[in-house]
Amino acid sequence: MGAGSVTASTVKERLSWRLKPPHDQQTQGIVVSGFSGLPAGKALFLHCDGPDADAGQGPWLRTLMRVAPIAASDGKPEKRAAAIAFTWTGLQKAGLSPEALATFAAPFREGMYQEDRLRRLGDKIKNEWQEPVIDGGPLWSGNVPVSDGDTPDPESARVTTRTTVHALLLLYGEAVADVQAWSDEIEQALAPHSVKIVHHLALDLQFDQDGIGREHFGFADGVSQPIPFGDPNVASEDTVVLSDGKPAPRDPWHGVPLGEILLGHTNAHAEKAPGPIVRDDERARAAKLPLQGAPEGFLNLGLNGSYMVVRELRQYVARFWQSLDDNAAxxxxxxxxxxxxxxxWLAERIVGRNIDGHLLCPRGLLAADEYRQPQNGFGFAKLDPHGQGCPLGSHVRRANPRDGLAQNLASxxxxxxxxxxxxxLRRGRKYGPTPTDSRIDDGAERGLLFICLNADIARQFEFIQxxxxxxKNFATLYDETDPLMxxxxxxxxxxxxxxxxxxxxTFIQLAGGEYFFLPSLPALNYLSGLQD
Amino acid sequence: MRQTILSVVLDVDPQSVRHLSDLIEDFKRQQEEAGTESYVRLKDGLPSLHFLSMSVFQSADYDPVFVIEANFDGASDTFWRHFEATMADHLRPMLRCCKRPVDNDEPVYDAVTKPGAREPVVTYLARRTLRPSVFHQGNRGLERERILRERDLFLAIKGELAQPSPTAPNPYRAIPAEQIHTRLRNAMSRSFPWLAEPASPRIPWTERTADFCRLLAFLFATFLCLSIPGMAVAPVTPALRFAVLTAVLAGLVAIGLWRMHRARAGEGVPTRSGGLTPASLSVKNRLTSFAHPVTLVAGLLFVVALYVVAATVIGSVLTMLITGLSYADSFWPTARVVLLGLASIAFTAPAVVLWLRWLERRDSSHDEPPVDVQLLREMARREDWIAQNHMGSVVLIKPGVLRTILVRTGHLGLGLILRAIATDGYLGSMRTVHFAHWAFINNGSRLMFFSNFDHSWESYLDDFIEKAHGGLTLAWGSGVGFPPTRFLVLDGASHGRKFKAWARHSMAVSRFWFSAYRDLTVDQIERNARIADGLRKATLKAQEATAWARDL
Structure with missing residues (x-):
């Protein structure tokens, strides 16, 4: 599925990764942490009603920063934390120049509902919404306009959703009541700026008595995450350290260069992950946008920012379990x-792990690791090449095939x-009430607010999807797709x-989604000053 | 059965290019609408055809080019006959949009394109046909008819194994794999009588022998060419002096190479896998594979020994004829020259590499090639509808003597190696290509690439970047603007994002594209073949049956 790194602290603490100064103060906290210490949460989808930037609508972002200061990733324990990300139309509303808007990556500029992208993501094909999308199509998006030079297919109209989202504000706190109070405070503060909360979801992260965070079908979630590394031998590249302060080594199974998650750092193609830039002017300098990595005459708006993919996925718990009862019979x-x-048994095969997150192997389960957590350092090529334990088409194997697509051990x-x-890097959380009886449809809306961070949407999120x-032909299967999604x-x-x-x-349906830009704190500073 | 890959490349009258594109689009629409099944007219009319494409390349660097790419079973004459019967009426107006050729084909062109012409269009097309410089097939030796009937078998088995009644026990359950095999064979043999006959060999031994002989001949010629400077000096130089001279020169070259072996600042892309480097060899491979270091070294030693013997024997005969010496008298002096010549490769081969490296360090790359947004959209709109996708690209080739020699030799060698070694469809660790080929066009000044591949364009390019960047850099690195390379096979395509941008920029919209099996990947075709091969056998041993049943 797709929640963040959210297992509660247990016996022995695994070393986690973080960023070195000054990057830790410039990067939003959500990049480094899933805020597992703050189990209550709320997602506020903001819409800016006011006229366009040049008409001068006032610095609503500055007001917001005052009531909901955005957490940095410097690891300081807080009772509240917030994160913010913008859609393309949101950045436009914030007053970012067309020239700067054009320097963002194509998927972000075009939005999640560009015709060809809808087909690639399996959402809409030949002008018809597919089964894994709610009836009538998604409810919200950034409603990104068709870009210049693009000629829409005359046969299929451009998708627009009823609700236009300009920014997503994620709030995290210790208790539900506190988060609710905070959310009300924000709503009031934004009202004079004609910024409305057009949609909201109460997020939660309840750990059970074993300290396992579960998604609504009942499975442990967020077990496997990429682990970024820098290059300790190069002064400008030693950006990732472990919680003990030592440089983060490359994890043999999950190591990815930091530039796969954060813009402006070295990525898997051995270049700085490209991000947006803005003209070098007084305002940009005042916001402390870095020169580093920007071409002559520009400042780096992208450094320490990221692209955030958000998909609101409704889960049909009763349908899932009833259908598996029928299948088993x-x-x-x-x-x-x-x-x-x-x-x-069937549900575990669909997921690929057992209900507590332990991998299915041809002979039983994979033993827990030294931290009494599900073991995650493994490959399929040696352990289970034919999928006799963890099926070839199971959700975890499709979402991360590891070395399982190799034709032999040599490759x-x-x-x-x-x-x-x-x-x-997944940072989602579930929303909606936990079902009391997983076999009975209580009519309540529940699901997962899927959130992930990546530096190249096309090569990472879209590729996986x-x-x-x-x-349909994954791992030489024929005419079948992910059993869960x-x-x-x-x-x-x-x-x-x-x-x-x-x-x-169909167990899961898309109810809304969009590509967001998660700015660094200097970039956020810059954006909030654009309408002074 | 042997398969043919060819392309016809025609210059287009720039004023007619829009009209030509419209004609191709019209043809596409007609094929989609004809009959109950899309493309059924073409599928029936061209029974040996696997993939066919028609594209128009447009660039600021040349007048538009119209390319027909065809991948089919057997030799060309039968294909052209079917092509004429099915496509002539559509092709003739398209040919009229093309420029009149400027060589001896003018009369044929006129005869084919004049108003009311009846002359077969294929007479012209056959004369303008290009053969690939390198080509590759994922399912070598599987003809279309066999692929299709084995798919039917696979689908029938799926139906047979399913128990329609929700309550009755399934007869295929609770029995061992051997019995599943026997029962299934009995059930299928009625509808698929061909299961009683043995399958014809996918690659006949004659073809296989010829492939290896051609590769050996290539290696022989390469050794000989690199030996020439040494051979020229050998007859007049004492062996010791020759050895010292070679060692000194080789040492100087080595120093030069050492000074230039690193990438320029910011251009190195260290990769851990997927390259054509010694690191890609592994003892985990089977001993029969050339990716096993022992096999590779043994193979190379064998080839060198074969070269020495063959060159000496042939050389002695030539010496005998020229000088009038007896064979016995000419043998040892010739052997000496051959051996010294071979030793001098220690200098000539690195010297060529040094020259190449000197050029590489001075090549500029095209970091952000302009891509027309509308064209990009046209391409995207045609992608990701079925299991496969198609791409066609034309790039300009870097000029210069060495580049010309290397790109020609590189393509010849790569083509022969693929033919001899990549018979199971794998390129490195990727197997997603049905039919792909490269060809030199316009007197070798441009390089054309076509591929019919599985999954999305992004994933195909990522496969190359991640799993086969060495071979790809060798084949495509000679293109103008290619991301910076090192030693012909390093870096290059590993500049993933830049490489993708460069490749996209060189592509044309695949205006018309036909696939004879739209739902099958290379892997699925092999899976179907394994299932069919198992069912052709009357019985399977327990272990064989277990492995076989995994594919069901």
Whole structure:
């Protein structure tokens, strides 16, 4: 699924990564932390009603910064934390010049609902919304206009959603009441600026008695994350350190260069991850935008910022479990010897891990690691090449194939290297009430606010969605997609001597989504001063 | 069966280019609308065709170029006959948009394009056909008909294994793999009688032998060419002096190379895998693979030994003929020259590399090639509809004597190596290419590339960047503006983002593109073939049956 790194602290603390000064004070806290110490949360989707920048609508962002100061990633413990990100139209509303807007990456400039992108993401094909999207299409987006020079297909109209989101403000606190009070305070402060909260979701991160954060279907979430590293041998590149202060080594399974997550740092293609730039002027200098990495005459608006993909995914818990009950009954009727096949067994195969997050292997579960957490340092090539434990098409294997697509052990390291060029840092949380009985549809709206950070949306988020999750031919499977995220269809569970087929339903639907820009704190400073 | 990959490249009258594109689009629309199944007319009319494309390349550097790319089974004459019957009426107006050729083909062009012409268009097309410089196939030796019937078998098996009744037990459950095989074979043999016959070999041994002989001949010629400077000096130089001279020169070159071996600042892209470097060899590979270091070294020693023997024997005969000496008298002096010549490669080969490196350090790269937004959109609109995608590209080739020699030799060698070694469809660790080829056009001043590949364009390019950047840099690094390379195979395509931008910029919209099996990836075709091969056998041993049943 897709929540952040959110397991509660347990016996022995694993060393976490953080940024070295001055980057830690310039980067939003959400990059480095999922704020697991702040289990209550709220997502406020903001819409700026006022006229365009040149008409002078006042510095609403400055007001916002006062009531909701954005947390830096310097690791100082706080009782409240906030993060903010903008859609393309949001930046336009904030008064960013067209010249600067044009320097953002194409997917961000075009938005998530560009026609060809909708097809690649599996949301809308041949002018029809696909099953994993709610009826009538998503409710909110940035409503990014068609860019210059683009000629829309006459046969399919440009998608516009009822609600236009300009910014996403994420609030984190210790208690639900406190976050609610804070949210009310923000709403009041923004009202005079004609900035409205047009949509909101109460996010939560309840750990159960075992300290496991679970998504609504009941599975432990956020087990696997990329781990950034810098280059300790190069002075300007030693930006990532561990919580003990030592340089972060490259993790053999999950190591990615910092530039895969943060703009302006060295990425997997050995270049500085490209980001937006602005003209070098007094205002930009006053906001302390760095010169570093910007061409002559410009300042770096992107450094220590990131692109944030947000998708509100509704989950149908009762449908999920009822459908697996039916499947288990059918499979056992077809094969009375298959007494092991239950809804739980099928659900674990769909996810690829057991309910507590431990990987399924051909002979049982993968043992926990030294921190009593699910072991995450493994590859499939050696452990389970044919998917007899963790099915080839299971959600975790599609979302991160590791070295599992290698044709032999000799090519496994190359395949792992290749896969790690397509990782995302997940920061989502679930919303809606926890179901009391997972078999009964209580009619409540619930799901996951999927949030991920990446520096190259096309190579990271979109690649995962298109080439792995929704690829009908992934891992030489035929005509099936991700059993959790994809539309109704078949799902193969390899078993000896003969695979089993599960008829999966649509368990998750997109209710809204957009690409956001998560600015660095100097960039936010710059943006909030544009309408003075 | 052997397959043919060819392309026809025609210059277009710039004023007719819009009209030509419209004609191709019209043709595409007609094919989509004809019959119940899309492209059924073309599929039936051209029974040996795997992939076909028509594109128009436009660039600021040359007049528009119209390219027909075809990938089919068997030899060209049958294909052209079917092509004429199916496509002639559509092609003729398109040819009229092209420039009249400026060589001996003018009369044929006139005969084909004059008003009311009846002359077969393929007579002209056949004369303008280009053969690839390098080509690659993912499912070598599988003809279209076999791919399609094995897909039908796969789908029928899927149906057979499913139990429609939700309550009745499934007869394929609770039995071992051997019995699944027997039962399935019985059930399928009625609808698929061809399962009783053995499959024809995918690559006949004659073709395989010829591939290896051609590769050996290439290596022989390479050794000989690199030996020439040494051979010229060898007859008049004492061996010791020759050795010292070679060592001194090789040492000087080595110093030069050492000083230039690093990438220029900011241009190095260290990669851990996917390159054509010694690091890509692994003892984990099978001993029969040339990616196993022992096999590679043994193979090279064998080739060198073969060269020495063959060059000496042939050389002695030539010496005998020229000088009138007896064979016995000419043998040892010739052997000496051959061996000293071979030793001098220690100098000549690094010297060529040094020259190359000198050029590489002075090549400018095209970091941000302009891409027309509208063209980009046209490309995107045609991508990601079926399991495969298509791309075509034309780039200019870097000028200069050494570059010309290297790009020609590199392509010849790469092509022969792929033919001899990449028979299982893998390029490095990637297997997503159905048919791809490179060809030199316009007197070798431009390099054309076409590929019919699985999954998205982004993932295809990423595959190259991550898993096969060495080979790709070798083949494409001679293009003007290619990201900075080192030693012909390093860095280059590993500049991932720049490489993608460069590749996109060189592409044309695939106005018309046909695939004979829209839902099949290279891997799926191989999976279907494995299932069919298993069912062709009357019985399988327990272990074989277990492995076979994994594909079901």
């Amino acid at each position: 059918r499979i056992r009727a077809h094969d009375p010897s298959a007494t092991h096949v239950t809804a739980d 496994a390291p190359a395949l792992l290297d290749a896969v790690n060029n397509h990782r995302i 298109q080439t792995w999750l929704l690829n 994809g539309p109704k269809g078949r799902f193969t569970i390899p078993e000896q001597p003969l695979r089993r087929i599960v008829e999966v339903q």
